[in-house]
Amino acid sequence: MLELDGVLLASVQTELTDATVVALQEDLLDRAAATGADGVVIDVSAVEIIDSYLARVLTEITLAVRMLAARTVVAGMRPAVAVTLVEMGLDLPEVETARSSAHALEMLARR
Amino acid sequence: MGGAPGAPTVLPIRSDGDLIRVRRAAREAAVRAGMSLAEQTRMITASSELARNALVHGGGGRVEISDVTRPGRRGVRMVFLDEGPGIPDVARALTDGFSTGTGLGLGLGGARRLVEEFRVDSRPGRGTTVTIVSWSRSPT
Amino acid sequence: MNDGAWNTPVSPGDDSRRAAAPNGSGARPHDGTALVAEALRSRREQLAQRWADATPFRAVYVAGRDAAVGAAHRLVDALAEVAGSGHCADPSAPGFERVRPQLAEMLAERGAAGATAAQLGAEVAELRHALLALVRDHASHEGGDAGDAVVAAMELVGTLRLVAMETVLDRDAGIIARQRQEILDTATPVLRLWDGVLAVPLIGTLDSARSQVMTEALLEGIVEQRAEVAILDITGVPMVDTVVAQHLMRTATAVRLMGATCVLSGIRPQIAQTIAALGIDLGGIRTRSTLADALAWALRHIGAPAGG
Structure with a gap:
């Protein structure tokens, strides 16, 4: 996990067990609270599937980070992953998205 | 090759780590069937949902993966079996329930939307069997 | 998996047991199906020569009669295997599997020459004339029941026709799937x-x-x-x-x-x-x-x- 100019940048690895997902969530929230970051970027470009479990955790992180007065951006979602989420009916309405981590940092810097 | 007709690949679903092995096996079968990346992703995601259901709600079980064919097309069949408490109301379990979070809703309902054939057999106290089949869009 | 062991003391292969099944009391030497199998084996050459002149073979193997006879041999052998296994009415019998590719190729060739599915079916059914004549002849020489043998032969040809039609449908389904994909791909430019x-x-x-x-x-x-x-x-x-x-x-x-x-x-x-x-x-x-x-x-x- 990287920290750049008040933004936490976490890259999610390719294969995740549910336990890893929970660890990531806790770690991210601890760090966000400790550093007082303005933004959190979760780079999912390496992730080959997002199922309902990971989708729910992404939403939970977004809502929790919002309570810490910061924004979360999920970046780099693969086309096949986006299509699959939508077909499952998981629109992630709460989650902000960006094409890449660089794009996300730009978005967070803009406001 | 474990995918010859009539000889399914069988994997246990007993732990968190098994879910990863089920996803890998689903991917291998999807690639064998000539599925596009999007089709593979649907299949793997559905398998992830159903394997987790078997683990979390069924107390563990197994999955049987086989290659299937029909004229001009190839596909994958996955059968998820558990000996858990069963689903008392399948129709209700299939309706989406994101808000409840812990329910079966998203797993089952989401998986159903990702595959072409979907069947649930469940009897209270006797466990649950979920069968899914997906076909590759690209012709053989 | 040993539920059948009690009635097969000598543990013969599956095939002999299945062949016996239609009669219940075991395979009599001259039941219809067995007669057809015998006829196909002992008069293999004779039938192949007759079939080589029938439309499905003659019209496809235009390069030479030897090729037509060779192809006809393979079909005779396949039918002999089917009849020998006692599965004349089963399109998925192993014997049929062996000639499916050849049938598919022959019918594709005929289809390309303009024959409709109905015509292809009729052409395959035409093969029965030579087979029936041969089976009758064989039965009268061997003293078996010609009636039973003819019924079995008719059944065998009917199943062959079904197998042939399946190969045509398989091919068409493949073509349709391919064309559909092409249309989808070209219809949505980005x-x-x-x-x-x-x-x-x-x-x-x-x-x-x-x-x-x-x-x-x-x-x-x-x-x-x-x-x-x-x-x-x-x-x-x-x-x-x-x-x-x-x-x-x-x-x-x-x-x-x-x-x-x-x-x-x-x-x-x-x-x-x-x-x-x-x-x-x-x-x-x-x-x-x-x-x-x-x-x-x-x-x-x-x-x-x-x-x-």
């Missing part, structure tokens, strides 16, 4: 309108298969072109109902999940009215009446220099 702006001009009806292909192509395009805006232009879509609207919403949502923005353009007044009347909520999708308006919005959005 156009690059500007650096960072893509458009998909949708024409005709938007069913779920097409919607899937279009969405996948658009999302891949977004990655390749690093696009920020994707325009879905529905000027050429005659009708928007709830199903089509749902497809459009899904595509727009998938575009959003990728971090890009979707704009829907080309909404004619009648379509806007239909959408409103159906109570479809396109909320969340940015809409513009024309493709030009959508492009103008996109250029402002990405901060492109005003070009005029």
Whole structure:
């Protein structure tokens, strides 16, 4: 996990067990609270599937980070992953998205 | 090759780590069937949902993966079996329930939307069997 | 797996047990099916020579009669195996599997020459004349029941015809699937309108298969072109109902999940009215009446220099 100019940048690895997902969530929230970051970027470009479990955790992180007065951006979602989420009916309405981590940092810097 | 007709690949679903092995096996079968990346992703995601259901709600079980064919097309069949408490109301379990979070809703309902054939057999106290089949869009 | 062990003390192969099954009391030496199998084996050459002159072989193996005879031999052997296994009525009998590729090739050739499926079926059925004559002859020499043998032979030819038709259907299904895919691929072009702006001009009806292909192509395009805006232009879509609207919403949502923005353009007044009347909520999708308006919005959005 990287920290750049008040933004936490976490890259999610390719294969995740549910336990890893929970660890990531806790770690991210601890760090966000400790550093007082303005933004959190979760780079999912390496992730080959997002199922309902990971989708729910992404939403939970977004809502929790919002309570810490910061924004979360999920970046780099693969086309096949986006299509699959939508077909499952998981629109992630709460989650902000960006094409890449660089794009996300730009978005967070803009406001 | 474990995918010859009539000889399914069988994997246990007993732990968190098994879910990863089920996803890998689903991917291998999807690639064998000539599925596009999007089709593979649907299949793997559905398998992830159903394997987790078997683990979390069924107390563990197994999955049987086989290659299937029909004229001009190839596909994958996955059968998820558990000996858990069963689903008392399948129709209700299939309706989406994101808000409840812990329910079966998203797993089952989401998986159903990702595959072409979907069947649930469940009897209270006797466990649950979920069968899914997906076909590759690209012709053989 | 040993449920059958009690009635097979000598543990013969599966085949002998199955061959015995139709009679219940074990295979009599001269039951119809066994007679047909015998006839096919002992008069293999005679039948192959006759068949080589019949349409399915003669018209396909034009290079020489030897090739036709060779092909006919393979079919005779296959039928002998089927009859020998006692599965004259089973199109999935192993013997048939051996000649499926050859049958498929022969019928494809005939089909290319203009024969219809019905004609192909009739041509295969024609093969029965030579077979029946031979079976009758064999039965009278061996003293078996010619009636039983003829019935078995008819059944065998009927199943052969079914197998032949299956190979034709398999081939057609493959062709249709391929053509369908080609149509889907060419019907949904993803156009690059500007650096960072893509458009998909949708024409005709938007069913779920097409919607899937279009969405996948658009999302891949977004990655390749690093696009920020994707325009879905529905000027050429005659009708928007709830199903089509749902497809459009899904595509727009998938575009959003990728971090890009979707704009829907080309909404004619009648379509806007239909959408409103159906109570479809396109909320969340940015809409513009024309493709030009959508492009103008996109250029402002990405901060492109005003070009005029």
